[in-house]
Amino acid sequence: MGHKTCFHCGLDSSSSEIIFDEKSFCCNGCKTVYEIFSVNDLTCYYDLQQAPGATPKDIEVKYNFLENAKIIEQLLEFDDGETQVISLYIPHIHCSSCIWILENLNRLNPAVSSSIVNFGKKNVRVTYNSETLSLKNLVTLLSSIGYEPFISLDDYSIGKKHIDRSLIYKLGVAGFAFGNVMFLSFPEYFQVGEFWLEQYKHLFRWLMFFFSLPVVFYSAQDYFVSAFKGLQSKILNIDVPIALGVVVLFIRSTTEIIFDVGSGFFDSLTGLIFFLLLGKFFQQKTYTFLSFERDYKSYFPIGITKISSEGNEESIQVYDIKKGDRLLIRNEELIPVDCILIKGKARIDYSFVTGESKTVSKQSGDKLFAGGKQLEGSIEVDVLKTVEQSYLTQLWSNDVFKKNKELSFTNITNSISKRFTMAILLIAFLATAYWLIFDSSKAINVFTSVLIIACPCAIALSAPFTFGNILRILGKKKFYLKNASVIEQLAKINTIIFDKTGTITANKETSISYEGSQLSIDEESLLKNTLRGSNHPLSRSLYQLLNEHDIVSLDYFEEHLGKGIEAVYNNRKIKIGSAPFIGFTSNTTTLNTTVHISSNNKYKGTFTFYNKYRKGLSKLFNNLKNNYDLVILSGDNEGEKANLKKLLPTKTKLIFNQKPEDKLEYIKYHQTEGAKVLMIGDGLNDAGALAQSDVGIAISENVNVFSPACDAILDASKFDQLHHYIKISKSAIKIIKWSFLLSFLYNIIGLYFAITGQLAPVVAAILMPLSSISIVAFTTIATNIIGRKLD
Structure with a gap:
């Protein structure tokens, strides 16, 4: 019987005799997965990679512990009896095809409503209907398609760092082989005459060949896989020139020792891969550190x-x-x-x-x-x-709430890397062709040196390391950004819109007076309990003012955003809010913010709020006025207009009596006119405006109004530092541009020496990760310097 391989997982299927759709499978599990793909029109998965699945090993028995209710409760993030949410760490995630299949789980099983992959952390967050799909069956499904989750019951927790040791093993193998190859190359370096030529030349050369095998086929495999996937998807990624350089070096070196025309370049080959992996290891460690800082030390001011x-x-x-x-x-x-x-x-x-x-x-x-x-x-x-705390970070950054906001610098980085790779390949082939004509002995060195020295890894690292460090620095200064793209958007804004109550006013320093009919004990108790349920800044201020009363559970409560609150208890109805909401018409005008009250539809009186503006408000607006259009967009009446005109620059627009939907439409209109809008509000009434704006910042004053609508949370105590934070975002973009320039200069100088044949491949391999490290060091030092200016 001839050797057959499983169409799904690639293992030997000669003895299984399982044939379906004219294809051979090693087990019924692989056949079932192929059937699922076929029924759901997902067989294009097999176009993405050859034999993509990993064979499930006794998965039915292995996951019996997931039938235990206590264990399930420990693992789940959320469970309301019908919908369950779980985040699973999946070590097999390694490329675009993995992301594709894992984010299409709902097509494999309709009970899965969504599945979102975090490629960096190698986990997938699955939301599914627990009435039709159990956790055990979900894990079994993932295992059967080659993505077996890692589940540890001893130390499983949200946000836990799972360490992938494969890079360390590959680095160790490459380092061991590189050291030995260099040692075996000494006789060649020092031209040890008779000893080398007569006795051990061939032995040493073949030993170098065998030492290079695990380096090429194990340590360097990620570069080959990445380059292959990229080419298969018609993308020239940054691993293509590296993989090509390794292949050329290996084939040329092997050919030389087979035909006894030289000792090859095994020292350069193993050294190249060792130093590449060393740079990759450094990058991973640094990025993990930044991620740790972000997840566990940047607590939100909630x-x-x-x-x-x-x-x-x-x-x-x-x-x-x-x-x-x-x-x-x-x-x-x-x-x-x-x-x-x-x-x-x-x-x-x-x-x-x-x-x-x-x-x-x-x-x-x-x-x-x-x-x-x-x-x-x-x-x-x-x-x-x-x-x-990391779970709150995860919720806030949930892809469900991401807007399609332009990611300009991400696109710039990708396009530069792509064009750079194409240019480097062209230069490498032209330079090699030149040396083949004039000095063929230098051609292979020139070809590999050009491919290695000009790798755009440093360019690709500039943005993530700059943004990562800026996120960490701003978090320590009590300004918490949802993700790196917020920095890009913040650097481009030209219009800043402020809400008034709770944003430019300080709730804790507001004074309140009452004018109207005396409230009975029952009415005051009902008012207190109604205000207790509201998060509006005025409600919180008034709640603190009233006397203590017994806490009761209201029969009815409803908060009408931008209008007021109504509640019912023991057939007594109360309404608190604006005059139109209460149904009150007054002939007198007031210059202050007012809240009206009615009891059983009978008007009772008015609370008047005397606002205290936040410390440094006037100075902040004066710092912003030259570079930005400034707007106060308030739901209150015009009572404070005169005071604000005295406090704020003359060009500041003051617009009052705006409902939440009016604010949203105002922002939308100005965006169509070319405005890049930053909206600053309290996160409650302003949710629509915050979501519509290019950047939405929610002011937090120890209030748990945590909304996915906002892009950033600013601690109220740091309100007067806003212009510094915007300046830092602009500085971050400048740092990225400078690091791009440094990377280009490095590549131009390196290319000169490589093209002229003055650079050995092993030296190029050392310089390439050093350039990446220097870029990371530059961005880290530069961002830390601008961060110190906030102290």
């Missing part, structure tokens, strides 16, 4: 209200939450931890976690998951486990 055993309320940072704490979750507030509902009516929106906008109602005693948003008044919960 506060949550903790209820003490005496019933007192205090605001604490989310990372100070402990198991067993009692927390107050207000309307529109994010639940930061897994908890048990104790008091109140919970209507939870889990779209932040699942991407699906439907809401679920929960009763006292039900479990609530981190990432849900409360939509109906306030609730009290008991904490089950402490916050995973």
Whole structure:
């Protein structure tokens, strides 16, 4: 019987005798996967790579532990009884075809609603219907198509760093072989006469050949795979010239020792791969460090209200939450931890976690998951486990909420790398052709040196390392960006729009007076409990002012964004908000922000707020006025217009009485006129405007209004530093451009020596990672210098 290979996984299928669709398979698992692909019109997967699957090994028995409810609960990020979400680390993810198949899981099984791959961390976040697909079956499906997850029950946690040791092993093999090849090359270097020529020449040369085999076929395999995938997808990536250089060196060297015309270039070959991997290892370690800083040290300035055993309320940072704490979750507030509902009516929106906008109602005693948003008044919960800050980062950066905002520098980097590779290949072939005519002995050295010295790795590293360090620096300064693209967008803005209440005003320093009918004890209690459920800055200020009252669960609560709040308790109705919302018409005008109240549709009175503007407001606007169009876009009346005109530059536009939808339309219109808009708001009423703007910043004053609509969160205490943060984003773009220039200069100088035949391949191999390291060092030092200016 002839040797056959499995069409799916590539293993020997001679003994299996499993034939389907005129194709041979080693097991029923591989045949089943092929059938699934065929039925779902996904057989083009096999065009992406040859035998892509990895054979499942006893997967049915192996994952029986995933039928245990306690283990499942430990692994899941989210579970509401119908929808489950889990992040799985998958070591087999290595190329574009892996991403393609894993993000098409919903076509393999309709129970999967979404699957998002994080290529850098090699994990996939899967949202699926647990009523039709169990976790065990999901893991079995992934294993059967060649992507077996790594699951550790001992130390599994969200955001855990899984170390891929394959690079270390490849680096070790390449280093061992390089050292030995160099040692065996000494007689050739020093021209040791009789000893070399008569006795050991052939032995040493063949030993060098055998030492180079594991280096070429194991250590360098990632470069070959990447280059092959790129060419297969008609893309010239940066690994193409490297792979080509390695192949040419190996074939030329092997030919020389077979025909006894020379000792070859095995020292250059093994040295090249060793130094390439050394540079790659350095890059990986540095990037992992930046990622660690981002995930675990850049805590968001989000506060949550903790209820003490005496019933007192205090605001604490989310990372100070402990198991067993009692927390107050207000309307529109994010639940930061897994908890048990104790008091109140919970209507939870889990779209932040699942991407699906439907809401679920929960009763006292039900479990609530981190990432849900409360939509109906306030609730009290008991904490089950402490916050995973990296989990909040993951939620915020969820691809479900990403807008199609232009990623200019990412595209520039990719296009430069692509064109650069094409140019280098052309130069290499032309230079080789020249030397073949004038001095053929130098041709192979010139060809390989050109391919290696001019690799655009340094160009590709400029943007990620610059942006990564800027994200870390700004995080330490209490300015938290969603991702690197926000820096690019922030550098391009020309219009800055500010909300007023809670944005340019400081809630904690606001004074309030009341004018109207005396509120009864019942009315004041109902007012206090209604305000308790709201996160609006005015509601929070007024709530702190009122006397303590017994806490009750309201029969009805609804917050109308930009208008007001209404609530019902024991058939008593209260409305708080703007005059039109209450149904009140006044003949007098006021110069201050006002909130009106009615009880059982009877007008009671008015609370007047005397705003205190944030420290450094006037100075901030004066720093911004020369470079940006400045706008105050407020939902309040024009009462503060005169005061603001005195405080702010004359060119500042002041627009009042704007509903949330009016703000959104204002931004949209000016964007069509060419404006690049930065919107700064409180994250609640301004969600639409924040999402529409090119960059949306939510001001945080120990308030847990954590919205996917914003691109950045700014601690209120750092409001007056905003112009410095914008300046840093512009400096980051300049650093990238300078690093591009340095990389080009390095390549031009290196190419000169390579083309003229003055550069050995091994020297080129040493210089190439050094250039990458120098670019990383330059971007790190430069970003740290501009970061120190904030101190």
